Amino acid sequence: MSKLKFEVKNDEAGMKLREYLKKNAQLSTRLIKGAAIQGRIEVNNKVEKLNYVLKEKDVIGFEVRKEESQNIEPEKMDLEVIYEDCDLIVVNKSPGIVVHPTKSYPHGTLANGLIYYFRDKGEDCIVRLVSRLDMDTSGLIIVAKNQFSHMALARDMQKEEFKKSYLAVVHGNIKESEGTIDLPIYRPTDDSIKRVVDERGQKSITHFKVVKSFEKGDLVRLTLETGRTHQIRVHLSHLGHPIFGDNLYGVEDDSQLIKRQALHAYRLVFPHPRSGELIELESSIPKDIEELIKEISS
Template sequence: MKHIHTFLVSTEHQGLTVEEYIRDVLHYSGRAIQRLTRTKSIRMNGKSVYLQKKLAAHDQITIAEPAEDTYGVEPQQGAIEILYEDTDVIVINKPPNMLVHPTGQTEQGTLANYLAHYFQTRQTIHRIRPLHRLDRDTSGCILFAKDAKTQARLEQQMHNGELKRTYTAIVDGCPTAKKGMIDARIGQHPAFPNRRAVVPEGEPAITRYEWLETAKDAALLRISLETGRTHQIRVHMAYIGHPVTGDRMYGKRSAYISRQALHAACLRWIGHDDQPLEVRAPLPLDMKRLWERKKAASDPSSDSAF
């Protein structure tokens, strides 16, 4: 069984080759185009076509994609909180202390396993495709594409900066400036293989932050990413002397929260109809309670923002 997608070439795109149209307009990856070519799944005006054929306005491109036959992970019953869903994507509010996808010795109990079960109960098959990852102990929004075409389109948005991720964090101490940008390369830690560090030979990494509230020995920050390096927020905040509260890898333990106080609060991207979408995840209870403690320690008479 195959899914048939039909596209009518507009005047704007006449003169492109078939390959350019499928890659740049329909946002299929190079690998996907190779697969479609091997299986002779691309047709123009009802006939087989080669990739370098020039298009004219009103040509009809048809792509026959094989139906998904696997989730890529084992479906497993478990609770998930859906923040948004349409025909292309689904956004889940990931709880802390949970992996996004099976890794190493962990093959079950992940968000991907539970999402596969959710799809299974609705008698649909979508390979589990997270567009980004969150650390085990980080909570909040995570976006999954339902098909390869959507995945390629959203990956391009990430590359172009159109897919934006905003986090809420509680950090030790308070940055001097109300707003700041951290531009420091991140690479492998020279001594610990499972860690990252700011190193001259690392990959470019840019993090922006701004105060939401401050307390005597802490700050509640809004943080946005311009790049997506492993552990980027945690490494950068520790680098400027304000590690995420409770971060045992890059900071220190906290008596009041059992994980790093980091939450993926908001996702923004462009939907399939070219309309902007925004999804938010409310701050989890453990971070609310932590901030209430921080505020009370600073001024017992103050009211929390929550």
């Protein structure tokens, strides 16, 4: 089902098609304009112009599917698909995989694998990332299959019901069992990879709860209210409890315990772009983090 459908109500009659799609259907100006140019907007099964005046019980059809291409080479890859429909796909990314091709990583990225996956299924989709993860962070990533779902998901990320939660294993035992870290994060220089807590930075809020304490550390659940680069890693390091394996923000060499930062995006809650129904998804803790927990428990 690639077409969005709306039936005009009595109090909506008299509106122009453009106004209805923007205000009532909450579609972006860019999306509406592109669809109109390509003849993908119909009223009562007939292509209409955006200045068409709507009548009660008119049925608007908005075709979200269109021909698209992307300069990403398809590469066969084992993908763990957690959820999929005609609008989006959620995959559980393994650690050590870059999300999108870069100069340093032109191949072997999640996007390469997704393009192959789409083509193999006969779907003419491009990779529209709704969320991203660092190369060494594992977990759930949302990818939109069309421009409409990307627009809707990006818009809804600002809503309270859109939640991204992580699990991390940190050095030491946090004094408070739960709380909120509200500290601004700043990028010192344009070429700096590392971020710092600094009053000149952007407002950054992380909610945390200690799930379990061990002799040498804690398993912590973290939920983001904002989404700054390296936010969880910066906040936990600033508290004096860096994540195990975090070579950028940690203070110890943990390579004998784990080969990457022990951070996993384990839970997503978000409204579906088409139906508005809340989607709740979870993934289990990866094996390397489980092994780390065993080590610091003894």
